[in-house]
Amino acid sequence: MDVPKELEKVIEITREQNKWRRTETINLIASENVMSPLAEAVYMSDFMSRYAEGKPYKRYYQGTKYVDEIETMTMDLINEITPSKYSDLRATSGTIANAAVFRVLANPGDKALITRVQAGAHVSHTKYGTLGALGIEHIEMPFDVDKMNVDVDKAVKMIEEIKPKFVVLGASLFLFPHPTKELADAAHSVNAKLVYDTAHVYGLVVGKVWPNPLEDGADVVTASTHKTFPGPQGGLLVTNDEELYKQVSRTIFPWFVSNHHLHRLPATAVTAIEMKYFGRDYASQIVKNAKALATALVERGFKVIAEHLGFTKSHQIAVDVKNFGGGAKVAKMLENVNIIVNKNLLPYDLPEAVNDPSGIRIGVQEMTRYGMKEGEMEEIAELMKQTVEGKNPEEIKRKVLELRSKFLDVKYTFNVDLKSSKTIPLII
Structure with missing residues (x-):
């Protein structure tokens, strides 16, 4: 039979997407990253076809002995590198992690304090998303535009007056650590919990x-596994509070997740190991590059x-x-020149x-993970300048491709030879 046109x-x-985004564009989307070939190799495994409802060693399906092993190992790795006492990887996104936590901490009609929408609150923090779906009242904390941060004094006063069930820190536009x-x-003075979304x-x-929010008093931290943490798309949560952990874990399944997309687990484990050994250098270079790009743009x-x-x-x-x-x-304009x-x-x-x-954000x-450093940030800033000035877009695109x-x-x-390694379960 001939190959169908569809x-x-x-x-x-798919080929065009891979070619364009992986080899021809300078990707500066703040919520994306790229996995290593090693993580992608284990991502494409038999795990992607299987089910494992429940928690390790307490499943509702048979055939999960290796799922139990890799999930437990990955949880241990996450607890080691965070560090934290308890972790759960079953949330299939940061939004689902938030939803499970919010569902435990409040009932419909209860109040939650969040950062301002214009100041970067993720939709899952808001009445337009998860809070609204759960019927929890969304109240925005005061924001100090000059400091690009929550107004601490006013927010503390609001917490004491309103007595919310929980406070949410973390954001999508996120330049500086919040005052955890x-x-x-x-929050604790009014028996409320503090949730920190580190997506x-x-x-x-x-x-x-x-800063690790757990060390500064956050009760639970949620995260995505595919932004500055360069793993597969997914979510997680970590906490040092055993009772809260048990409650949230009982809520993720069956409230928000059935099967938790098991192929994420080995890829997340590989990424956690990469971050264990290279994370400090990688994260440090990210911040250096962000500052260098900002400086070059101002110039x-x-x-x-x-x-x-x-x-x-x-x-x-x-x-x-x-x-x-x-x-x-x-x-x-920038997309037209592949930025x-x-x-x-x-x-x-x-x-x-x-x-x-x-x-623009x-x-x-991602470009840091591909090896770009401060010098390349200068080049990117120059290309952006030429673009907004209306210079020839085809010429700018040629320079982008060259860079x-x-x-x-x-x-x-x-540096692992994936083709010869006997330890990598390749399905390609």
Whole structure:
């Protein structure tokens, strides 16, 4: 039988995606990363076809002895590198991890305090997402635009007055660590819990360049496994509170997850091992690159947020591009030359400006993993400047392709011959 045209099209689209995003673009999306070839090799395994409802050694299916082993090992690795006492990897995304925690901590009609939507609160923190789905009232904490952070004094006062069931820290636009200790102390004084969503910065926590929220009083930390932590898409949670851990674990399954996409487990384990041995160097270079890119953009006339604070302490920078036509226009202009960013609300935008905000958000973690350093950040800034000035896009794209062609191999991983290794279960 001839190959169906539909099948040819599927293969063609997939090849084009791989070629474009992996070899031809400078990806600066702050919520993405790339796995190592080693992690991808174990991701493509028989685990992807199997089910394992429940927890290790307490399953509702047979045939899970190796699932139990890899899941337990991965949990131990996560606890080691965080560090934490308890972890759960069954949430298939950071949003699902948040949902399970929120469901345990509050009932419909209860109150939760979150960071402002324009200041980066993830949709899962809000009435537009998980809080709304659970019927929990969303109340925004005061935000200090000058400090690009939660206003500590006003937030503490609000916690004491409102007495929420929980407070959420962490964000999608996330330049500086939130004031965990102060707000955890305030939350605990009214018998509330503090949840810290490290989806964007978990790799920086593991790499010891960002504070571990558990050490500053957070009751539970949720995370994604595919942003600064460069693993497969998925979620996790960690805590040192045994009783809270038990309650949330009983809630993930069966409330929010049945089978938890088992092929994530070996790939997450490989990534955890990579971060154990290379995480500090990787995370440190991420922050250096973010600061270098911010500085280079300012030198070229861009308005980078929080210059007076050193721009950032994370993988992200935020740029006000209103003078160049706004976030939507600039993001599209950059995509046309193969530089990928996203439009983003800035703290002083109105929520209604979500489709055409003042800003763009830039993350350097993926290009850092491909080996780019401060010098390449200078080149990227120059290419961005030429783009917003309306220079020839085809010429700029040629320069982007030339730069990217020098950075095609993933770094901060182990040099393993995947074809000859007898220990890697390849299915390719």
